Amino acid sequence: EITKEQQALMKIITDAYNRHQIPQDVAKKLLQDQYSAEENFLLLTEMATSQVQVLVEFTKNIPGFLSLDREDQIALLKGSAVEAMFLRSAQVFNRKTPSGHTEVLEERIRKSGISEEFITPMFNFYKSIGELHMVQEEQALLTTVTILTPDRPYVKDQQAVERLQETILDVLRKLCVLQHPQEPQYFARLLGRLTELRTLSHYHTEMLASWRMNDHKFTPLLCEIWDVQ
Numbered sequence: 001e002i003t004k005e006q007q008a009l010m011k012i013i014t015d016a017y018n019r020h021q022i023p024q025d026v027a028k029k030l031l032q033d034q035y036s037a038e039e040n041f042l043l044l045t046e047m048a049t050s051q052v053q054v055l056v057e058f059t060k061n062i063p064g065f066l067s068l069d070r071e072d073q074i075a076l077l078k079g080s081a082v083e084a085m086f087l088r089s090a091q092v093f094n095r096k097t098p099s100g101h102t103e104v105l106e107e108r109i110r111k112s113g114i115s116e117e118f119i120t121p122m123f124n125f126y127k128s129i130g131e132l133h134m135v136q137e138e139q140a141l142l143t144t145v146t147i148l149t150p151d152r153p154y155v156k157d158q159q160a161v162e163r164l165q166e167t168i169l170d171v172l173r174k175l176c177v178l179q180h181p182q183e184p185q186y187f188a189r190l191l192g193r194l195t196e197l198r199t200l201s202h203y204h205t206e207m208l209a210s211w212r213m214n215d216h217k218f219t220p221l222l223c224e225i226w227d228v229q
């Protein structure tokens with residue numbers, strides 16, 4: 001079962017995950033009433049930029065992350081940002097509370113110049129995440145596992161990242177058994193989502209290319225994290 005130090009680790013990560021969220025005044029912009037493709041793209045760009053800032057702050061709270069090589073920290077953030085944002089936006093879509101963001105976010109994503117070939121897998125993913133009914137600890141730990149993926153491009157000390165990731169995976173596996181006793185393969189299903197995230201990340205690269213073809217501009221932070229422009 002989960003040890004005392006694993007409990008402490010899970011609490012640190014879950015508290016940080018809940019503390020670092022897009023500010024409500026930024027999220028509320030989704031509710032404003034312009035719905036042109038241009039307006040949707042601009043709003044989504046603002047959401048993504050804010051989400052990256054939130055992600056950087058969250059990552060600093062992952063025990064051991066700041067002890068990694070500085071360049072490896074950057075490589076892990078760049079390599080996982082899109083996947084972490086898919087996970088975060090998935091939680092928004094599957095939130096029960098009628099924050100109203102769900103519908104407008106879906107509407108804006110569907111009408112922001114993303115081609116249908118990417119929209120379908122994207123919303124299939126959102127649905128498959130919803131079907132998992134993850135508790136918030138599982139969401140926080142799964143995002144952390146995604147960030148601590150050792151084989152991202154340009155990571156030098158993969159062993160150091162692997163050690164951190166294994167620590168989190170061990171807690172996540174035990175938590176899944178506790179939270180879903182009637183579903184022994186639940187942990188395996190969760191990890192299967194990480195494979196789906198990699199595929200979505202490849203689609204995302206093409207999404208960026210097609211937006212740029214139509215002369216869409218990104219913010220400096222997104223250009224830096226996604227190596228565009």
Ligand SMILES: CC(C)c1onc(-c2c(Cl)cccc2Cl)c1COc1ccc(-c2ccc3c(C(=O)O)csc3c2)cc1
Pocket residue numbers: 021022027030041044045046047048051081082085086088089092101105109218222
């Ligand atoms: C540059 C831009 C056009 C773009 O490029 N690819 C993607 C992109 C898309 Cl379209 C889908 C998935 C991933 C990415 Cl990066 C995006 C938009 O990325 C988003 C990132 C994050 C949110 C997001 C997060 C949290 C919350 C919360 C909350 O927590 O309370 C309330 S509202 C909300 C909104 C939305 C969109």
